[in-house]
Amino acid sequence: xxxxxxxxxxxxxxxxxxIISIIHIFISHFAVGGGIFLAFAEQLAYRRQDDRxxxxxxxxxxxxxxxxxxxxxxxxxxxxxxxxLVSPDGLASLIQSFTLAWAEExxxxxxxxxxxxxxxxxxxxxSREKHLQLARLYAIFSVFTLVxxxxxxxxxxxxxxxxxxxxxxxxxxxxxxxxxxxxxxxIMLAIAGMYALVTCTRIKEPKFRVFMVRYCAKWLLPVxxxxxxxxxxxxxQIPQTTLSTILVGIQNSGVGNYSIMARALYTSLxxxxxxxxxxxxxxxxxxxxxxxxxALLFMVCGLAATGTTEWMREMLRKPYVVYNYIYSNGIxxxxxxxxxxxxxxxxxxxxxxxxxxxxxxxxxxxxxxxxYQCMACHTENGYRSMKKLLGERDEDAISSFLGMIKDTDPxxxxxxxxxxxxxASDAEMKCLAKYLATINAEAAAANKAVTHKPTSGQEIxxxxxxxxSNN
Ligand code: HEC
Numbered sequence: 001x002x003x004x005x006x007x008x009x010x011x012x013x014x015x016x017x018x019i020i021s022i023i024h025i026f027i028s029h030f031a032v033g034g035g036i037f038l039a040f041a042e043q044l045a046y047r048r049q050d051d052r053x054x055x056x057x058x059x060x061x062x063x064x065x066x067x068x069x070x071x072x073x074x075x076x077x078x079x080x081x082x083x084x085l086v087s088p089d090g091l092a093s094l095i096q097s098f099t100l101a102w103a104e105e106x107x108x109x110x111x112x113x114x115x116x117x118x119x120x121x122x123x124x125x126x127s128r129e130k131h132l133q134l135a136r137l138y139a140i141f142s143v144f145t146l147v148x149x150x151x152x153x154x155x156x157x158x159x160x161x162x163x164x165x166x167x168x169x170x171x172x173x174x175x176x177x178x179x180x181x182x183x184x185x186x187i188m189l190a191i192a193g194m195y196a197l198v199t200c201t202r203i204k205e206p207k208f209r210v211f212m213v214r215y216c217a218k219w220l221l222p223v224x225x226x227x228x229x230x231x232x233x234x235x236x237q238i239p240q241t242t243l244s245t246i247l248v249g250i251q252n253s254g255v256g257n258y259s260i261m262a263r264a265l266y267t268s269l270x271x272x273x274x275x276x277x278x279x280x281x282x283x284x285x286x287x288x289x290x291x292x293x294x295a296l297l298f299m300v301c302g303l304a305a306t307g308t309t310e311w312m313r314e315m316l317r318k319p320y321v322v323y324n325y326i327y328s329n330g331i332x333x334x335x336x337x338x339x340x341x342x343x344x345x346x347x348x349x350x351x352x353x354x355x356x357x358x359x360x361x362x363x364x365x366x367x368x369x370x371x372y373q374c375m376a377c378h379t380e381n382g383y384r385s386m387k388k389l390l391g392e393r394d395e396d397a398i399s400s401f402l403g404m405i406k407d408t409d410p411x412x413x414x415x416x417x418x419x420x421x422x423x424a425s426d427a428e429m430k431c432l433a434k435y436l437a438t439i440n441a442e443a444a445a446a447n448k449a450v451t452h453k454p455t456s457g458q459e460i461x462x463x464x465x466x467x468x469s470n471n
Contacts, residue, residue: 001330001348001372003088010382013086013375018314020082022307024075028145029306030195031068031112033188035142037196037219038064038119039135044215046132052208058123060199065120069113076109087376089330089348090321098152098168105148112141146184148172154180157317158238159325179234186223186230187306190275193219194299197283201292213287220279227272239323241417242316264312271305319377319420327420328376336408336423343425344369366435369428373420380439387440392447395437402429402436 008016038061045053083091095102115138122131151172155162162171196216203209235243278298283290319328326332331339339347345355345365351372356364370386378384390398406422406429407413413421424432437444 001089001344001351002092003350005088005371005375006085007371007375008086008379010379012377012379012383013082014377015383017079017082017086018311020075020078022310024072024079025310026191026303026306027068027072027075029184029188030064030191031072032142032146032185033190033192034064034068034195035112035139036189037192039132039139041196041215042132042135046128052205053212056199056203056212059202060196061120061123063199064195065116069116073109073113087321087328087330090326090328093322093326093330093332094152094156097162097166097171098155100168101148101152101172105145108141108144108148112138112145115141143185146188147181150181150184151177156320156322157242157313159322163325175237176234179230179237182230183227183234186227187309190220190223191299191302191306193217194295194302197290198292198295198299201290201295206288210287213283213290217279217283217287220275224272224276224279238316242323264308264315268305268308268312271301271308275301275305319418329373329420330376331373331420331423336421339423340406340425344373344423344428348372362431362434363438364435365428366431366433369424369432370435373423377419386436387443390436390440390443392443393440394444394448395433398436399430399433402433 006013038057041053041057041060044050045057115134119131119134119138122134126134151174154176155171155174158175159171160174162168162174193216196219197213200209200212200216203212275298278294278301282294282298317323320326320333321328321330324333344351345368346352351368354368374386378386378389381387393401402422404413405415405419406424408416408421410416422429422432
């Protein structure tokens with residue numbers, strides 16, 4: 001509310017961030033895992049003084065360095081850019097809480113890039129010992145970028161003691177820090193192995209190829225052996241209401257958000273299982289028959305599993321940016337009662353500048369409330385379309401819906417686990433209802449023409465309690 005917002009029609013801002021992030025997650029996990037892989041594989045080459053492994057690594061690192069430095073850096077900046085346009089208030093809070101951590105992240109990132117270039121351009125130009133040291137240095141720097149960013153990512157889901165202490169240390173080393181670090185490292189090693197399997201299939205000499213395919217397949221083992229333990233560890237540390245969010249979906253595969261979560265969990269499990277079987281029967285038992293196409297398919301499965309898991313982690317946190325502290329729309333949980341009393345629009349610097357003082361401009365002011373409070377998750381007529389979700393409700397029905405989501409008591413507001421409570425004065429709520437009524441005006445009018453009767457209070461309450469009976 002203090003900054004201008006970027007309104008993305010149809011797709012919604014959250015998808016813009018989501019798409020860039022998912023690409024960045026693939027590349028960054030690949031960069032860290034690949035860095036570790038290069039260091040270990042070069043160690044192997046050095047120990048055996050095997051020119052064939054050296055040649056393989058030179059080939060292997062070409063695309064790797066190009067992808068991780070160029071695409072990794074642009075998507076990384078892209079996340080910042082898009083988040084600062086779509087959720088400036090939430091991002092501002094995060095930056096203010098962890099300025100030092102962000103600065104360190106940047107430092108390690110620059111160091112990582114510098115060593116990546118030094119590593120790539122010094123093949124055959126410096127001694128093998130020195131080159132091995134560069135490889136190790138690259139691996140260490142890239143692991144450190146994870147060590148720091150993991151603190152901030154996990155903080156958003158489990159801020160833990162930070163909520164009361166506000167000490168950065170409590171925030172970074174929060175309850176899910178270590179399990180999440182372990183899971184990410186395991187996934188990174190697996191992705192590195194999968195990518196190396198792809199490049200291995202290019203090796204011509206049959207015996208060496210079998211040797212390398214087996215070596216790379218082993219990089220998938222840790223995640224399958226330790227992954228389940230770390231996942232259970234992680235799940236014990238997340239807020240129990242979010243855990244039940246997943247479980248409810250699994251039990252009754254009901255409607256709405258929960259079943260999507262359950263489906264995502266199934267998908268990620270099925271994909272992981274497929275990869276395990278594939279890895280065992282494919283490259284490990286039958287390295288000779290392992291072709292480029294299978295390796296590629298394999299890699300796609302791995303990335304899909306990573307993507308689904310990552311998406312689930314994001315969903316677990318909803319409707320918060322920082323769990324139990326800041327909502328997705330940048331509003332602090334503790335500010336809501338005050339906003340409900342005093343109003344929302346004049347609190348924010350930018351929002352108040354946009355607000356019209358003319359009483360007849362209610363629709364305009366309602367639209368501003370909508371942009372700041374709802375557009376983090378909804379669009380007018382695209383992703384999570386307001387037009388569709390409002391259905392045939394007229395202004396009165398919309399008003400009573402808004403009255404319900406304004407309530408912060410979970411017993412009265414069914415949506416407290418899904419949407420932030422509406423933070424607005426009664427007058428602003430009226431403006432919002434007026435604005436929303438313009439979005440679905442056609443459907444509401446058509447409904448009225450057919451039924452000729454006003455929607456009864458009972459119907460409204462049925463409608464609002466239908467989609468998420470979360471018991
Ligand atoms: C944190 C994300 C988030 C925010 C912010 C948010 N919503 Fe929602 N909203 C959801 C989700 C998720 C659903 C469920 C969608 C579904 O079932 O497909 C939903 C559903 C709805 C529905 C349909 C409910 C029904 O029972 O028919 C309406 C209407 C709605 N939201 C209005 C709003 C309004 C108005 C705001 C702003 C004051 C808002 N939402 C803010 C996430 C959000």
